[in-house]
C-alpha cells in the first residue's frame with residue numbers, strides 16, 4: 110500500500126462544467142507540475158458539493174494528486 114502524495118498544488122482558473130464527482134476547470138499554467146494552461150477535470154472531496162458555483166466563475170483552487178486522480182482540496186471564488 111502506497112501513501113498518497115501529500116504535496117498540495119494551487120492555481121487559478123474558471124469553472125467550465127460540473128459532472129457527478131468532478132468539476133472541469135480551465136486553469137493557468139502550473140510550473141510546479143510542468144503543466145501548461147489547460148482545461149481538465151478535478152475530482153471532488155466530500156467537502157465540496159457539485160454545482161456549488163456556477164460555470165464561468167473565476168476561482169482559486171488547491172489540489173492533491175491521489176492514486177487515481179487530481180482531487181480538489183479548496184475551491185474559492187475570485188472577486189475582481
Ligand SMILES: [Cu+2]
Pocket residue numbers: 136144147148149
Ligand atoms: Cu491541468
